[in-house]
Amino acid sequence: MADGGKIPQSRVRRTAKIGGLAAGQALRQASTRATNVVRTREGRDAALERRNLEAAEQIVTALGTMKGAAMKVGQVLSFLDAGLVPPEHRDEFQRKLARLRDAAPTVTFREMRRVIEQELDDPLDETFAEFQEEPIAAASIGQVYRARLHDGREVAVKVQYPGVAAAVRADLQNLGMILRLAKRIAPGLDPKTVGEEIRHRIEEELDYELEAQNQRTLARLYRGHPFIVVPDVVTALSRERVLVTEFVRDIGFEEIKTYPQEERDRVGEILFRFYFGCMYRHHQFSGDPHPGNSMLLADGRVAFFDFGLFKRMPVEAVQLEMEIARAVIEGDKDTIMRLGTEVGFFPEPEKFDPDRVLEHFRAATSWYTVDEAIEVTPEYATQVLIDMSDPRSEYFGQLRHESAPPDHIFGRRMEVLTLAVISQLRARGNFHRIAREWYYGDPPATELGEQEAAFYATRGSGA
Numbered sequence: 001m002a003d004g005g006k007i008p009q010s011r012v013r014r015t016a017k018i019g020g021l022a023a024g025q026a027l028r029q030a031s032t033r034a035t036n037v038v039r040t041r042e043g044r045d046a047a048l049e050r051r052n053l054e055a056a057e058q059i060v061t062a063l064g065t066m067k068g069a070a071m072k073v074g075q076v077l078s079f080l081d082a083g084l085v086p087p088e089h090r091d092e093f094q095r096k097l098a099r100l101r102d103a104a105p106t107v108t109f110r111e112m113r114r115v116i117e118q119e120l121d122d123p124l125d126e127t128f129a130e131f132q133e134e135p136i137a138a139a140s141i142g143q144v145y146r147a148r149l150h151d152g153r154e155v156a157v158k159v160q161y162p163g164v165a166a167a168v169r170a171d172l173q174n175l176g177m178i179l180r181l182a183k184r185i186a187p188g189l190d191p192k193t194v195g196e197e198i199r200h201r202i203e204e205e206l207d208y209e210l211e212a213q214n215q216r217t218l219a220r221l222y223r224g225h226p227f228i229v230v231p232d233v234v235t236a237l238s239r240e241r242v243l244v245t246e247f248v249r250d251i252g253f254e255e256i257k258t259y260p261q262e263e264r265d266r267v268g269e270i271l272f273r274f275y276f277g278c279m280y281r282h283h284q285f286s287g288d289p290h291p292g293n294s295m296l297l298a299d300g301r302v303a304f305f306d307f308g309l310f311k312r313m314p315v316e317a318v319q320l321e322m323e324i325a326r327a328v329i330e331g332d333k334d335t336i337m338r339l340g341t342e343v344g345f346f347p348e349p350e351k352f353d354p355d356r357v358l359e360h361f362r363a364a365t366s367w368y369t370v371d372e373a374i375e376v377t378p379e380y381a382t383q384v385l386i387d388m389s390d391p392r393s394e395y396f397g398q399l400r401h402e403s404a405p406p407d408h409i410f411g412r413r414m415e416v417l418t419l420a421v422i423s424q425l426r427a428r429g430n431f432h433r434i435a436r437e438w439y440y441g442d443p444p445a446t447e448l449g450e451q452e453a454a455f456y457a458t459r460g461s462g463a
Contacts, residue, residue, distance in 0.1 A: 130147060201311070208308070225301075226448075229302065229304070245305065248295060248303045251298070261428065266300075266448070267425060268429060270448065283312065287309040313410075325369060325439050328369045331358060336358060345402060356398060367384065367419060388416065
């Protein structure tokens, strides 16, 4: 890590780092565009691949020095193959980004211990009977340790890096530059709207007390669920920079990827049911699906955690999402145009061809709006992402005129990241039949669906 392991906190220093990367990418993109005027189609594609590979390497290098808001880009790219690099370089790129996601900064345990003791107002050994100094996981703004309480309970202790809050807030002041980097990956995004949503969500993520509240809520909603577990929070030991939760033993995601197809299919369905089901049943969900935020337990259940990046949606926003999904399923382009115009998604509706809009929406959602069994591969997820927001999309002309509301943007983030995680398992299934349980109230079409229906029947509703 740069500067002797210290997290760069000042806006000026972080601006220089981020701004330099953005400027370099702008020059390279401009050069590529100028040269492409005289290139063949094959030559243009090759040049784009070379530029994207360069961009990927630079992003890995620059973001690897940070653990603030800019690291979120690296977290996403570490498991979402966004089609940024040529296929022959993709595996190496994924390995580098996986290391970026998992690597901890060189913050000593003495510094982390100081944070714990400051937050809990007691020496470490008075609070914990045992505390393992080696972290078991690292995240964008903190590390997780394993410990045991004096009453014998094993716990996970999430501790925020000292100084990271100031670093993140510096990143947020420079969010315009960060979004210009992201815009090179997804030119269709609206930096102002996306920026406001990111600011709200990441400011909340810095407060572990708020995350504890989110986790307590989901732990209550899923208590007794047949295949989903949300570990309990130890409320008495949770503060703004320290979060203590029940410890769960797990089977790591990389190992799950080696499992037989049937078992990977099962985990893929559970991931889909949790992330989508949270939004459609409970109107609140984690906005940060990635492999490190779920674990397969020995009894076959899947545990979910890390609810800092969290979204609560108004009932009417969720209803709108379901109305649009039903319209896509039914091929009702008039309803799509009417609803989209009402919420400002189509600010100038006369610029949109309803038939093309329907085609585009279907391309981006076909994995759960078309009634067929599919295998969700990384290549499939890449194509969905391209269709959603990439200049290589055949729908990019109309994408430029869309203006997605913040709730929709966050929902799409959850959606595409869930797809990305499932794609790493190469899971198979008819996700449309599962989605119909929420959209139409259909009876469950899978064994897991029957188990879940029985669980909610005992509660009287899905909320």
